[in-house]
Amino acid sequence: MSAVPEQGPLRIGEVAQLTGTTPRTIRYYEEIGLLPAASGREPGAHRIYAEGDVERLQDLLRLKDLLGLSLEELHDLISAQDARAALREEWHSGVEDPVRRRQILEEAVTHIDNQLRLVRRRRDEIAQLEGELNAKRRRNRDRMRELQRSGATG
Amino acid sequence: MSAVPEQGPLRIGEVAQLTGTTPRTIRYYEEIGLLPAASGREPGAHRIYAEGDVERLQDLLRLKDLLGLSLEELHDLISAQDARAALREEWHSGVEDPVRRRQILEEAVTHIDNQLRLVRRRRDEIAQLEGELNAKRRRNRDRMRELQRSGATG
DNA sequence: GTTCTACTTAACGTGAACGTCAAGAACCCT
DNA sequence: AGGGTTCTTGACGTTCACGTTAAGTAGAAC
Numbered sequence A, B: 001m002s003a004v005p006e007q008g009p010l011r012i013g014e015v016a017q018l019t020g021t022t023p024r025t026i027r028y029y030e031e032i033g034l035l036p037a038a039s040g041r042e043p044g045a046h047r048i049y050a051e052g053d054v055e056r057l058q059d060l061l062r063l064k065d066l067l068g069l070s071l072e073e074l075h076d077l078i079s080a081q082d083a084r085a086a087l088r089e090e091w092h093s094g095v096e097d098p099v100r101r102r103q104i105l106e107e108a109v110t111h112i113d114n115q116l117r118l119v120r121r122r123r124d125e126i127a128q129l130e131g132e133l134n135a136k137r138r139r140n141r142d143r144m145r146e147l148q149r150s151g152a153t154g
Numbered sequence C: 001g002t003t004c005t006a007c008t009t010a011a012c013g014t015g016a017a018c019g020t021c022a023a024g025a026a027c028c029c030t
Numbered sequence D: 001a002g003g004g005t006t007c008t009t010g011a012c013g014t015t016c017a018c019g020t021t022a023a024g025t026a027g028a029a030c
Helices: A012-019 A023-031 A051-067 A071-077 A081-092 A098-153 B012-019 B023-031 B051-067 B071-077 B081-092 B098-153
Strands: none
Touching: A012 A023, A012 A051, A023 A051, A051 A071, A051 A098, A051 B098, A071 A098, A081 A098, A098 B051, A098 B098, B012 B023, B012 B051, B023 B051, B051 B071, B051 B098, B071 B098, B081 B098
């Protein structure tokens, strides 16, 4: 089904490589509550991750980078990271109540919409900047052509 | 001609307000060579700025923010800030040699193209992210509709 | 010419986001 | 079961991008 090789359980170093970060960063994110702290882990035991964790971390890093968010802002944005994880859990464990399922989906959509708002704003800001740079470029090229023209006569 | 009120010579505090930064930041940028250090200034004398300086600073801040550049990267990007200032100077002081003028313009265009490359890349990354978020959103909405449908029969 | 405010330099301080040891324990392999 | 690699926690260090404070000066306003 999936094109990426499912590697099953991963350790922190592999996750770091896959996401282009470092173990320290991952631990730090967990420390500040940006990443969940697998609840059943014995103290001193290795952290273990699944493919899904990698994707979520990649999403986080991308949001942080592309939106220029601080870790705190990022935390606010994806807030209820734990709550959301719980929701996903609840969803996948197959709650039967369709009303509840609908609630979960609505939460998720709201959440996505929050991100979309920020992304669209950024998109517009970038577009604005691009437009101005293109204008500058055109002005200069016009001047160059002007030079060419007046120079050709002399 | 211009819609903005030409205020003539500005002091650091005003420039800071106009650009939404602080005097400290402006001095810091000057310190690290990101902003030019008006050469004829007596030690201890106030820094003075023109409207053009404000715009250039705004451009810098925008590039930094929207592209997520460090001050060093920003420095590299607009490198030869001094050189460029000199070019502008030379241009406005009315050098006659059209070949020289053309050189100056070509430099400027190259420079703008460098910025455009980065901006476009960013634009694409943002677009990619936006696309994925929209896809996620659609998936969830589909699931909600699915719920609706199956729920309406029970 | 004083007065008041915004500026000057210099220096030290700060928060964010990790980096970098060190000592030891967990895991994988054979 | 032993050995090598990778991890664990804890603590301290570092870099970036300024903030803050202090002591004094410049410049605008009266």
